[in-house]
Amino acid sequence: MGTTREGWRLLIVDDDVSLTAMLALHLLDSGYEVTRADCYARARHLFEPGAFDVALLDYRLPDGSGLELALELRGADPRIRLILMSGSTENGLAHRVARSGIQSFLGKPFPTSELDAALGDRWPTPRL
Amino acid sequence: MLAVQSTRNNAVSTRDRGTDSRTDRFNSLVELHASYLYRYAYWKCQNRALADDLVQETFLRAWRHLDQLKGPETARSWLTTIVRREFARLFERARVDIDPEASPDNVAALMEHDTRPEAFALRQGLQKLPEKYREPLLLQVLGGFSLVEIADILGISTSAATTRLFRAREKMRQILTIEQRGEHIEVHALRS
Numbered sequence A: 001m002g003t004t005r006e007g008w009r010l011l012i013v014d015d016d017v018s019l020t021a022m023l024a025l026h027l028l029d030s031g032y033e034v035t036r037a038d039c040y041a042r043a044r045h046l047f048e049p050g051a052f053d054v055a056l057l058d059y060r061l062p063d064g065s066g067l068e069l070a071l072e073l074r075g076a077d078p079r080i081r082l083i084l085m086s087g088s089t090e091n092g093l094a095h096r097v098a099r100s101g102i103q104s105f106l107g108k109p110f111p112t113s114e115l116d117a118a119l120g121d122r123w124p125t126p127r128l
Numbered sequence B: 001m002l003a004v005q006s007t008r009n010n011a012v013s014t015r016d017r018g019t020d021s022r023t024d025r026f027n028s029l030v031e032l033h034a035s036y037l038y039r040y041a042y043w044k045c046q047n048r049a050l051a052d053d054l055v056q057e058t059f060l061r062a063w064r065h066l067d068q069l070k071g072p073e074t075a076r077s078w079l080t081t082i083v084r085r086e087f088a089r090l091f092e093r094a095r096v097d098i099d100p101e102a103s104p105d106n107v108a109a110l111m112e113h114d115t116r117p118e119a120f121a122l123r124q125g126l127q128k129l130p131e132k133y134r135e136p137l138l139l140q141v142l143g144g145f146s147l148v149e150i151a152d153i154l155g156i157s158t159s160a161a162t163t164r165l166f167r168a169r170e171k172m173r174q175i176l177t178i179e180q181r182g183e184h185i186e187v188h189a190l191r192s
Helices: A017-029 A040-046 A066-076 A093-099 A112-119 B002-013 B019-045 B046-062 B072-094 B105-112 B117-127 B130-141 B147-154 B157-189
Strands: A009-013 A033-037 A054-058 A083-085 A104-107
Touching: A009 A017, A009 A040, A017 A033, A017 A112, A017 B117, A017 B130, A017 B157, A033 A040, A040 A066, A040 A093, A054 A066, A066 A083, A066 B019, A066 B117, A083 A112, A083 B046, A093 A104, B019 B130, B046 B072, B072 B147, B117 B130, B117 B157, B130 B147, B130 B157, B147 B157
Parallel strands: A009 A033, A009 A054, A054 A083, A083 A104
Antiparallel strands: none
16 A cells, blocks of 8 residues: 555535535545535635645635635645646636646546545545 | 455456456456445445445446447446446345435434544435435536436436436535534533
8 A cells, every 4th residue: 555645634615515525525434634615715714724735626616716715725835735626618727727836637527536546646445 | 445356356267268458458447447336336335245245246247248338438437337237136136225215314324333423424414315316416426427427327318417416416505504503503502
């Protein structure tokens, strides 16, 4: 077994409650500690430098841009790993995300295996 | 995944000495989709041993009927359809005491012990969704399937799949909001 993510702290920000619930469960089953936020403001409220290892953010949040939030989080905590997800077909979005230095971009809908891959080469043993 | 590994070994050892490319195709299927299939199967039956059996059966059937697979891009959808059929078959054959429409309390009792309160609460919340809404949500979030693929797997129209997903989200939001309120009330009661 390679690198394990057991105990890694992950922040999910998306206003789609059903999506965050199911992703959270998938990640909890895999050993992550998961915190959910349904908007930009809530994520800001929950965020503290060093509190999270990874942030998984939706591009379109009800009160702002997930891309801006990602950059704000990285400004406050340069070691945080960022993953942006979006169902948008906006031209050049993936390229813009890559240029922003965000590690991964996931186009919705995506299988959880893509999320696993974005989180690391190896995935911890599921605790199902 | 041990069960899948053994499935693959069984399947390959009993194969009719097919070509290497057939074996490679099959091994690639296992490697790419085993984890997703196990999670999906687990969601279907809420039982680890049954999920293992379902995935094993699925891969055995996949091996036997590999020629029916149109291309790698349809593999996940094809395997999902096999799991669904196997689940229905298992259910009918063994009269497995798991009812997908069971009440949340019964479903909770069937679930294996989960010591993480958040995971338990989320799982319970998702189980409260009626099967017809939970299924498309599972396919979209676990499998990453498009609306067209979900409609195809479930044998319904794309507009019906869209409606079910919309309602699933709404119901999920309601369930989780009620549960959160419940937790808050409980915490408040404990404090006062």
